[in-house]
Amino acid sequence: MIIIVFFIVILLGSGMFLLTLGKSSTQSTQDEYMNIYATNLLTTLVNTDIDEKGSDCEKMSDLIYNTIIRSTCKCSDGNSCSEWLDKKMGMYFSETYNSFKKENLDYHLEADYGGSPLVLHDNPAVKEAGKKRWTAEVNIFKTGGMLSVLNINLIIAQS
């Protein structure tokens, strides 16, 4: 009788193991996709042209950088960079990102320049414990007299 019970336990154990193995391999592919998605979402955002050529706000990365380092910065229409940044971020996270956004995910975007972080799109829900998260990071190098590095981070979490 003991042998039968032992036999059943071993079979059930190996069955469970096989099931877990199948599930975890699919999960890793899904994670890889989410990492590519997060990285591409961030690089697409920072590389997109939003103003005239040669302007302080030519690309989104220029706008973020100039808003942080130069309070006097202005875009081609004469509005301040910080106003533009608010407007563009609002637009990106409401209109444009609707095409990019996936259901049941929260997005949080922040920039860091020399240790002073600037929250570009705030969603504290992404930092809640126990949530599955994917992050992407880009470093933008600027050479205006001295080399500066602007670090931009995107955090995506399950809602």
Added chain:
Amino acid sequence: MQLRKAQASMMEYIIMTFFMMIIITFMVMMFLGIQFMNIDSESSKQKMDRSLALMKSFSKTPLFSKDSSITEDTVIYDKKLTAAMLNEAETCENLRKIFGLHWSIEVAVIDGETEQLCDWTDYDNCNKWILCEEEITEGVLIRDIPVNVYRDSTDTVEAGLMTVKTYV
């Protein structure tokens, strides 16, 4: 008396064998079920892996990107997409020799305008390209990633979405 004992022992043996057979049959069926589930899961993993590989390849390949070399950033050149659609059947046949069979890609510029399909007669006032589409509706895995699209007519880099469909 001994005969009855032997009969009882025999009965016990038969019942035990019967139950063992039921347990073994159940276990075999369970294992087969798990194996089928794993085959199914492996097949969907293969499809997802292929979709990921195609996505990476299409977004980085110099065949579509603005730069002639492979770079980290994904900037698709709109003229290359339009050129690929010029003789789509031949282009797709050649692309399938490189990337394999049964896939299609869509690239759409997210500019807030109504979607307008590009072809070789209209390549400036449009914002969407579809390449190598197949008429299969079942078992299609659809995955999308954000990409940048370089618009030659305006000399700007715009935000776009690349959708890869894997049919098998």
